[in-house]
Amino acid sequence: MSSSQPYPLPAKTPLYCALEGKALLSTPTFNKGSAFTATERTTFALEGLLPSTIQTLDQQVQRAYGQYRACDSDIAKNAFLTSMKEQNEVLYYALLARNVKEMLPIVYTPTEGEAIGNYSRMFRRPDGCFLSVLEKGKVEGLLAGWGGEDEVDYIVVSDGEEILGIGDQGVGGIGISIAKLVLMTLCGGVCMLRTLPVILDCGTNNPDLLNDELYLGLRQPRVRGREYDDFVDSFVQAVRKLFPKATLHFEDFGLGNARRLLEKYRPEMACFNDDIQGTAVVTMATIIAAAWVAKVEVLDLRVLVYGAGTAGTGIADQFRDVVIEGGKSKVEAVKQIWLVDKQGLLLHSHSPTLTPAQMAYARADSDFVSVNTRDLTCIVRAVKPHVLIGTSTHPNAFAESTVKEMSTHVPRPIILPLSNPTRLHEARPSDVLAWTDGKALVATGSPFPPVTLGKTGKTYSIAECNNAIAFPGIGLGTVLSRADRISDKMLLAAIRRLAEHAPALKDPDAPLLPDVADVREVSKDVASAVIRCAVREGLARVAGIPKEEEEEGERELKMWVEMQMWEPEYRPLRKAGPEESSRAAKGELGVVRRA
Numbered sequence: 001m002s003s004s005q006p007y008p009l010p011a012k013t014p015l016y017c018a019l020e021g022k023a024l025l026s027t028p029t030f031n032k033g034s035a036f037t038a039t040e041r042t043t044f045a046l047e048g049l050l051p052s053t054i055q056t057l058d059q060q061v062q063r064a065y066g067q068y069r070a071c072d073s074d075i076a077k078n079a080f081l082t083s084m085k086e087q088n089e090v091l092y093y094a095l096l097a098r099n100v101k102e103m104l105p106i107v108y109t110p111t112e113g114e115a116i117g118n119y120s121r122m123f124r125r126p127d128g129c130f131l132s133v134l135e136k137g138k139v140e141g142l143l144a145g146w147g148g149e150d151e152v153d154y155i156v157v158s159d160g161e162e163i164l165g166i167g168d169q170g171v172g173g174i175g176i177s178i179a180k181l182v183l184m185t186l187c188g189g190v191c192m193l194r195t196l197p198v199i200l201d202c203g204t205n206n207p208d209l210l211n212d213e214l215y216l217g218l219r220q221p222r223v224r225g226r227e228y229d230d231f232v233d234s235f236v237q238a239v240r241k242l243f244p245k246a247t248l249h250f251e252d253f254g255l256g257n258a259r260r261l262l263e264k265y266r267p268e269m270a271c272f273n274d275d276i277q278g279t280a281v282v283t284m285a286t287i288i289a290a291a292w293v294a295k296v297e298v299l300d301l302r303v304l305v306y307g308a309g310t311a312g313t314g315i316a317d318q319f320r321d322v323v324i325e326g327g328k329s330k331v332e333a334v335k336q337i338w339l340v341d342k343q344g345l346l347l348h349s350h351s352p353t354l355t356p357a358q359m360a361y362a363r364a365d366s367d368f369v370s371v372n373t374r375d376l377t378c379i380v381r382a383v384k385p386h387v388l389i390g391t392s393t394h395p396n397a398f399a400e401s402t403v404k405e406m407s408t409h410v411p412r413p414i415i416l417p418l419s420n421p422t423r424l425h426e427a428r429p430s431d432v433l434a435w436t437d438g439k440a441l442v443a444t445g446s447p448f449p450p451v452t453l454g455k456t457g458k459t460y461s462i463a464e465c466n467n468a469i470a471f472p473g474i475g476l477g478t479v480l481s482r483a484d485r486i487s488d489k490m491l492l493a494a495i496r497r498l499a500e501h502a503p504a505l506k507d508p509d510a511p512l513l514p515d516v517a518d519v520r521e522v523s524k525d526v527a528s529a530v531i532r533c534a535v536r537e538g539l540a541r542v543a544g545i546p547k548e549e550e551e552e553g554e555r556e557l558k559m560w561v562e563m564q565m566w567e568p569e570y571r572p573l574r575k576a577g578p579e580e581s582s583r584a585a586k587g588e589l590g591v592v593r594r595a
Ligand SMILES: NC(=O)c1ccc[n+]([C@@H]2O[C@H](COP(=O)([O-])OP(=O)(O)OC[C@H]3O[C@@H](n4cnc5c(N)ncnc54)[C@H](O)[C@@H]3O)[C@@H](O)[C@H]2O)c1
Pocket: 162, 163, 164, 165, 166, 254, 255, 274, 275, 279, 306, 307, 308, 309, 310, 311, 312, 340, 341, 342, 343, 390, 391, 392, 393, 394, 418, 419, 420, 421, 424, 444, 445, 446, 465, 466, 467, 468
């Protein structure tokens, strides 16, 4: 299939809407509240339903910010923002866009984790698409209600089994699909009207939820095996049929399913697993920047991954592939990687309990006979890693002895405690920096405040090594190029481009990754790199992408990307009649049928 259609919702296009009066005011995609113009108030039967003053978006943001600040806890702020999203989406995104740094930890990691844990208690109004394993036959019909083939660009799906590091959250996992899409819109500029959050409710094995009389999901053990696979497949096939141009993003699936599903569907369609690939991209970019600061060759690094699950093995594979791309053999590359899991250092003798992804890195027992392979400090002494990565959900696993041991072998240890939310981090940056006298190069999965070292008085900003820095740019690139697949080379292009944005390249004391507040800007560039690579590989399915050979081609490509990014501002609202509705169904107008 090829498409020459431009992105259907350029920034300033009017929106057509068939609703009026109270129905319009309670539809968050169209509602402007006090900002409806005088003409719109007449056209859409809003007179008498609003106070007379017409406000600007800026005034609305100012008011909303005051209300936000009046909330007395992070979870109350999260609930406030959720209800704002349910009232007026443009205002919601405008408020976030003006306060990214302050509000991202509220709508995303770590506070969203708490909200997901309390989903059935905090529930007010549903958002997203709920598909139940008991109604497999209805999947396609239910998805069809979300739009035509040109109306959905980006879908995030979770089955709620492994949310962040907090485990099985059942139907509450819809919260992670929504949160990831908020970032896709805020930092990736994909219009929220064209995104779709999905939860596949397959039951839950979380006893607290099963025993909670207010739990909103299926109160039964998780469906496994054939029944599970068939259900997921009915969903994926319906997506491919109904939304053939959309990118499908898998989030927080369990260890037994995440990689399997990615490997199954990746050859067939544009799909992406954020925990495996998004995490690998952002972590690899961090490692490249850190190696530059430490003045060591990326290709020579020894990498120790603590927590060899979905994220950990994804990072290991990505590092291996970068080393192979640099000219080493696969056997040599694998020798630079060590995995540790609950058994300790993964060895051949553990094979019966290892996943295939772990197996690839298991070590010969004979090489470690004199090492206590269940003790991280002893492993570090034996392996002498340059890089220590935590993806274990094991809080404080990187003890002082471990970190100090590491710094006796390498001058600038690269230490990345990535487990989310904050309380699960393998170490706190303040400790790691204190234990190493500021020598360690640190980045974390959740946001941490800057650290000032007592000894030197020097202050270090801590980079957030969260896949949120990477997936919006990758997603924007695949959406705009309408990529057929997401190839390894596209991911590699994203890594290299992201690494170029590391503030540490200009100032070695600066963070290893761009700030979350800059991700939107960075995403334009990452998307451009992804699109360019998709074109080279023959995977792009859209005409009009500025050509590489042309002078100014790269600058034009970035402008082409920028022009198509959605921004939170009010569009003129026009009355939709039957003609507009039919054009909308063909994707020619920015009307949203689901509104
Ligand atoms: N920063 C990011 O962008 C990012 C991205 C993805 C995941 N994560 C975080 O990484 C963590 C793991 O996520 P996942 O999806 O890979 O989960 P997972 O369940 O697939 O993997 C976790 C692994 O850690 C192992 N483990 C558990 N306790 C351990 C211990 N005490 N010692 C050693 N290994 C132990 C488990 O056996 C498992 O193999 C979560 O906290 C998640 O939030 C962070």
